[in-house]
């Protein structure tokens with residue numbers, strides 16, 4: 001088989017890239033190890049930057065988002081005894097949207113289906129070949145176990161943190177950086193109306209807590225836990241008690257309403273960056289090239305920003321034989337990647353408690369600063385609400 005671009009991975013990066021290329025009349029084939037149902041049900045990120053929303057809207061993917069998503073002006077930052085609202089609209093003129101990754105994934109899935117996109121779900125043994133030539137190829141076994149080889153002008157690895165694309169860049173060429181954090185998040189989804197109008201990020205001596213949401217009827221909550229925490233030791237009652245303590249139930253009359261928990265899982269926290277994001281005819285986008293800890297809500301937005309840069313670059317290459325965009329891709333994308341890597345690390349280290357009392361003093365000083373100095377608050381707001389795509 002031959003196509004113009006082979007995309008490995010049908011997560012948000014892969015499907016959005018196929019959509020952006022499709023808008024330019026460029027043909028692609030997407031391969032994905034999981035089923036479409038599995039990919040669309042995976043509960044992950046929930047916050048979209050304004051520029052992500054604008055981009056999705058500009059390519060016909062904003063209709064349900066604008067109708068069912070919820071625009072937030074800012075977030076609450078708190079510690080015992082104090083809660084402060086940071087209003088991003090007042091601070092930097094930008095907002096964010098609550099709209100689950102599951103919904104983005106469904107909107108993309110439907111749009112690609114309507115466009116007749118070729119997507120091979122449930123493949124195995126994906127392998128990348130000849131990336132140092134201009135006829136790279138991807139081979140895989142389709143869901144019926146048949147061997148398939150697809151040749152193209154470019155291969156894009158949108159295969160997340162465990163896919164094979166990263167490994168196709170030779171060790172002599174690549175450089176990696178990373179950090180494992182000494183804590184994890186216990187994430188829960190609950191069938192209960194959120195107890196807050198906007199997200200609450202809470203510092204507490206027991207550990208960080210976050211109150212997020214998915215809709216008027218569904219709350220998403222997170223607790224800092226030990227990296228090796230066993231979900232089995234976290235009963236629903238224990239989770240709600242700990243959330244009530246850390247989020248300040250009773251503080252100034254604020255109440256946390258518990259409800260039935262429908263999903264619980266432990267998420268490891270890691271920073272990782274790989275350079276370059278291009279090797280020959282292979283390009284990496286999204287989690288395949290970089291991972292951020294979730295505290296800054298950047299993972300999904302970064303994946304979108306990567307493909308927003310890559311799609312026009314590949315279009316220029318394929319339609320005009322103009323290599324300037326693809327040549328600049330890695331360096332341009334990495335500027336934003338490192339900004340988000342720093343911001344996610346900064347939010348994470350500001351809010352997660354450690355056994356060292358010195359850290360606690362620094363964290364509280366930093367929290368007081370970002371909630372009382374408008375210069376500091378603007379810095380947080382500019383990064384959280386998102387820098388323009390292309391920054």
Ligand code: FAD
Nearest residue numbers: 009011012013033044045126159160163286287297299300
């Ligand atoms: P992914 O969404 O990971 O998609 C990669 C796709 O490639 C997957 O569908 C995978 O099945 C497929 N694939 C892998 N290997 C192969 C192969 N060999 N062949 C073919 N296909 C392959 N971010 C936040 O901001 N907030 C959160 O709360 C949050 N929670 C998260 C929880 C988890 C468990 C994880 C893993 C991530 C979370 N993130 C969160 C990060 C965010 O979801 C990611 O940054 C985002 O999904 C990146 O999109 P992507 O398309 O690059 O990668």
Ligand code: DHB
Nearest residue numbers: 045046212294295296297
């Ligand atoms: C959500 C996840 C985050 O990592 C974050 O910072 C804010 C919200 C969420 O899943 O809703």
